[in-house]
Amino acid sequence: NAGVMQNPRHLVRRRGQEARLRCSPMKGHSHVYWYRQLPEEGLKFMVYLQKENIIDESGMPKERFSAEFPKEGPSILRIQQVVRGDSAAYFCASSSGLERGGHEQFFGPGTRLTVL
């Protein structure tokens, strides 16, 4: 009965390195969402994906950030050439999709990224 899984839970990178965050949705869920929480703030939507498709990336920064959800394996949020302002908690959520009555989103434990 696994929920949404994220790894790593904590990630430390130096400025200029790449960060890769992974998310495995709940069993039976094919819709994945990424949110970012800056220190002392609420969560902000970044991107919504279904298998092999990006549906809405209106919250993604224009540069350095990308996301994918391949046919097999977890969803990946990739941040290239990290800067100190990327330090945040990144949460993944999943749902079964509106077409299957899946209105509720379930969240993973988050990945806390620290950029030195």
Add this chain to the structure above:
Amino acid sequence: GIQVEQSPPDLILQEGANSTLRCNFSDSVNNLQWFHQNPWGQLINLFYIPSGTKQNGRLSATTVATERYSLLYISSSQTTDSGVYFCAVRKTGFQKLVFGTGTRLLVSP
């Protein structure tokens, strides 16, 4: 975009007290969820409540969609209730959740 405001921003209670948290939103929604973010940062689903009233133990929630607000009631509060409470809404026609500003609750023994 849709605006989501929560009140009060901060709340301090003695153990055993009751409280009401409010969430106002500026447009029609077809999804509203309440979350508790505990002191370790984990987000816990409390309620999926686009309309009506639900109860789960000491917690209950009511959403009046036509008047664009939701209320979260905490009764007989415990120190483990401390943390930040977020409401999040999904505007009709969209998939993403828009989070409110949060209510930070501290329950002291």
